[in-house]
Amino acid sequence: MQAILGILFHSLGGASSGSWYMPYNLVKKWRWEVYWIVGGLFSWLIMPFIAVLITTPGWQGIISAADPSVVRTTYILGVLWGIGGLTYGLGIRYLGMSLGNSVLLGITSLVGSLGLPILRDIGSLSEVLPAGESLSDMLATPSGRVVLFGIFVLMIGIVLCGKAGLMKDKGLLGHKEGVNTEFKLTKGLIIAGISGVLSAFFSFGIDAGKQMGEAVREIAVTNHFPFVSDGTYLFENNIIFLVILWGGLTTNLVWSLALILKNKTGGDFVDASSPLLKNYLFCALAGTTWFLQFFFYGMGETKIGNGASSWILHMSTIILTANFWGFYRKEWAGVSSKTRSTIFLGIGLILLSIIIMGIAKSDFLN
DSSP states (O other): OHHHHHHHHHHHHHHHHHHTTGGGGGOOSOOHHHHHHHHHHIIIIIHHHHHHHHHOTTHHHHHHHSOHHHHHHHHHHHHHHHHHHHHHHHHHHHHOHHHHHHHHHHHHHHHHHHHHHHHHTSHHHHTTSOSOOOHHHHHTSHHHHHHHHHHHHHHHHHHHHHHHHHHHHHHTTTSOOTTOTTOOHHHHHHHHHHHHHHHTHHHHHHHHTHHHHHHHHHHHHHTTOTTEETTEETTTTHHHHHHHHHHHHHHHHHHHHHHHHHHTOGGGGGOTTSOHHHHHHHHHHHHHHHHHHHHHHHHHHHHHOSSHHHHHHHHHHHHHHHHHHHHHTTTTTTOOHHHHHHHHHHHHHHHHHHHHHHHHTSTTTO
16 A cells, blocks of 8 residues: 555656646746746745645754754755756757656666665765665565666666657658757757756755654654654655755756846846736746655655655656657657657556556565
8 A cells, every 4th residue: 555655646746747847838038047947936945945834843943953964965965956957947948848858867767766776885985875775785675676677667668768759850850840949959968968867866865864854754753743654754855855955946046047147137027028927827836846746756755765666656757747748749740650659669668667666665575
């Protein structure tokens, strides 16, 4: 039952993450840096604060009492993740929803799920890394081996999605790129590679901030909070997200303000010729939807844990949702039947990887 709940929560988070960029397409007459930072304030500041305020009584004391190195490391990882999140939007801009998310999230899936387990097996680094499962630990258990197989299946699916994107690019060469008039394959792939690696640092930040989450859990269990089950508190990770997202806010705020000053686009915030109210509402919707991905991720993590399985479940459902929106926006219109079959096969394998992760975390293997 815990595995089923975990998959459900991760699916909700993935659906939120795969959908959050859509409201930005409805913003009119605002430059990228303007709507990015308006939406970002909801993603990285307003919504995380509201979530902690509602679910984590005494959160200020918990952060103050935590080891300063824990808070500092969590924040720094958030800053690095923020660079990945910043370039994420550019990757989607140049590659489109389907191909962009497939390539970018494929790299993030691999680095975020296996990066720390591999590093934990390196003796010189094991003492400075947050506690958790190593690659050798995963190989030693049936559930761990099934998780690794699920990662393998996911990566094949992602490669096929990427191949379909290349086939689409070749097939539509010389034609208008559907709704994505800014399609630039080489530039998009370079940006997606950088973003994919750095975006995985969010997973590392969750591990680094576990001391704060454990403090919340202890308070919740001791005081018999609602949503406490099997010694875990459903919202114990929100305080970790708050600190990580402070780092993300720092990166994105500095970059966006620099672009606004450089491009002299600050007037967009009050430009009466644009639909101001609608623009602010769509940005708020995008930012809130973005935050919900990790709000639900945190809930799923309490049921499954923050190992490779949680990260892969999250990434898989993001890719599925993003591809759904890609089809909805007709990004695959006009492609050959072979290209369409390739993208469908890739999506099918991604879906299969979710099923494999569910089996890995089921009572059957544990």
